[in-house]
Amino acid sequence: MQKRLTEIIRGERPSLSFEVFPPKKSADFETVRQATEQIAALHPSYMSVTYGAGGGTSNYTLAVAQNLESRFGVPVLAHLSCVSSTRAGIRTRLDALRTSGLRNILALRGDMPENTDAAELEFHYAAELVEEIKRCGDFCIGGACYPEGHPESATCEEDLRHLREKVECGCEFLVTQMFFDNSILYNFLYRSLRAGIDVPVVAGIMPVTSAKQIKRICAISGTALPQRFRRIVDRYGGSPAAMFQAGVAYATEQIIDLFANGIDAVHVYSMNRPDVAAAIRNNLSSIL
Numbered sequence: 001m002q003k004r005l006t007e008i009i010r011g012e013r014p015s016l017s018f019e020v021f022p023p024k025k026s027a028d029f030e031t032v033r034q035a036t037e038q039i040a041a042l043h044p045s046y047m048s049v050t051y052g053a054g055g056g057t058s059n060y061t062l063a064v065a066q067n068l069e070s071r072f073g074v075p076v077l078a079h080l081s082c083v084s085s086t087r088a089g090i091r092t093r094l095d096a097l098r099t100s101g102l103r104n105i106l107a108l109r110g111d112m113p114e115n116t117d118a119a120e121l122e123f124h125y126a127a128e129l130v131e132e133i134k135r136c137g138d139f140c141i142g143g144a145c146y147p148e149g150h151p152e153s154a155t156c157e158e159d160l161r162h163l164r165e166k167v168e169c170g171c172e173f174l175v176t177q178m179f180f181d182n183s184i185l186y187n188f189l190y191r192s193l194r195a196g197i198d199v200p201v202v203a204g205i206m207p208v209t210s211a212k213q214i215k216r217i218c219a220i221s222g223t224a225l226p227q228r229f230r231r232i233v234d235r236y237g238g239s240p241a242a243m244f245q246a247g248v249a250y251a252t253e254q255i256i257d258l259f260a261n262g263i264d265a266v267h268v269y270s271m272n273r274p275d276v277a278a279a280i281r282n283n284l285s286s287i288l
Contacts, residue, residue, distance in 0.1 A: 003075050004140040005104040006172050008045050009200050009265040015045035016255075016288055017077075017202075018270040018277050022049060022060035029060065036064055038274035040072040042281045048106060048175075048267065051079035066100050077142065078102050080133075081110030082123035087132060090123075094136045106142045106175060107133060127162070130169040143171040145201065147179050147188035151222050160195040173199050175267055178206035178217070180250075181226045182257050189263075202265040203258050207251035207276050209244040211237030248276065252283040259287060 009015050018039050023032040040047060049065045065076040078097060082090060097105065109126040123129055126143055133139050143166045146159060153159035163174070174197075179185055185203055192201070208214060211233055217223065232250060236242040255266050270277040281288075 002069065002101055002103045004172075005046060005075065005077055005142065006140055006200065008075060009173060009202055011045075014259050014264040014288055015202075015266070016281065016284065017046045017048065017265075017267045018042075018044050019048045019050065019267060020064065020270065020272050022051075022064045029063070032060075032064065032272060033067060035272045035274055036068060037072070039270060039272075039277045040068050040074045042274075042277055044074060044277075044281075046075040046077055046104075048077035049079060051081050051108070051110075062096055062100060062102075065102055069100075069102065075104065076102060077104045077106050079106045079108060080129065081108040082126070082129035082132075083110040083112055083121060086122050090129065090132055091136055094133060094139070097139075098137055103138070104140045104142070105133060106144070107171070108144055125162070125166075127166045127169045130166055130171055134170040140172055141170050142173045142175055142202075143167070144177065145174040145188075145192075146177045147184045148177070148223060156191070160191060160197070163192070164195055164197050167197055167199055171199060173202060175202045176204040177221055177223065178204050178269060179223055180206075180229050180254070181224065182254055182261075184224070185258070185263070186261070200265060201263075202267045203263050204267050204269060205251050205254055205258075206269040207247050207280060208233070209247040209273075209276060210240065211243060244275075244279075248279045248283070252280060255280070255284065256287065 020036045020039060023029045047068055049061050051061045061078060065078050068074045069076050080093060107126050107129045130141055133141050145163055149156040150159045176185065189201060214233055229250065232246050236246045258266055268280055
């Protein structure tokens with residue numbers, strides 16, 4: 001049986017994990033398989049595989065996860081989103097994960113579908129998915145959290161209330177949205193503890209290796225970009241090689257600072273980039 005993720009992130013040594021995503025169509029599966037296998041060969045603490053709401057993409061999530069687990073022995077955290085799913089569909093997916101020996105799930109709401117009447121949805125919040133998973137078996141369930149506050153929450157306090165509800169429903173650990181200023185995470189952890197949230201928190205780090213990424217990141221997440229980081233992009237964004245090196249160095253510095261301050265679980269949004277994952281791993285070779 002697959003090792004529970006909480007055992008890994010609570011281990012004696014720091015954990016470093018990488019996130020990958022499945023292909024959108026079958027023609028891309030081989031390319032994705034090769035990329036994810038190269039990352040698995042770096043011996044990460046675990047890998048997470050994202051989830052697409054569409055039937056084909058979600059099936060690829062399972063295929064990628066099974067390959068990593070069976071061929072490389074890398075523990076896998078399978079993403080599962082609910083807002084576009086029925087309860088029957090979620091149970092079918094959980095049965096497939098259980099049959100495959102996968103026990104670690106990151107429970108997510110997912111993006112709200114456009115032009116949909118909310119009253120017609122069977123799931124509205126990730127907490128409802130957590131409850132459903134708990135009813136369906138002995139899974140190790142994680143959830144997402146937002147150090148700068150969820151974009152849809154009116155206040156950070158409201159966001160923390162919802163986060164505590166998710167933990168009370170059965171979340172055993174949390175993985176953060178990306179952030180580029182570690183003080184944001186430290187402040188969030190302090191506020192979380194005051195709100196009664198005491199499960200392990202995994203810090204999510206995004207190495208930015210191209211200027212084009214910045215616009216997309218800001219549009220999707222709304223995360224704040226420190227002036228120091230902006231200067232790096234302004235200075236090196238015009239050179240792909242220089243921006244790659246600078247982006248990896250910035251992410252590495254974040255991770256070392258996190259480890260030095262007792263945050264021993266870091267998850268890298270490597271985006272199917274073996275070169276990025278390898279560069280980060282090599283920079284930490286004597287630390288891990």
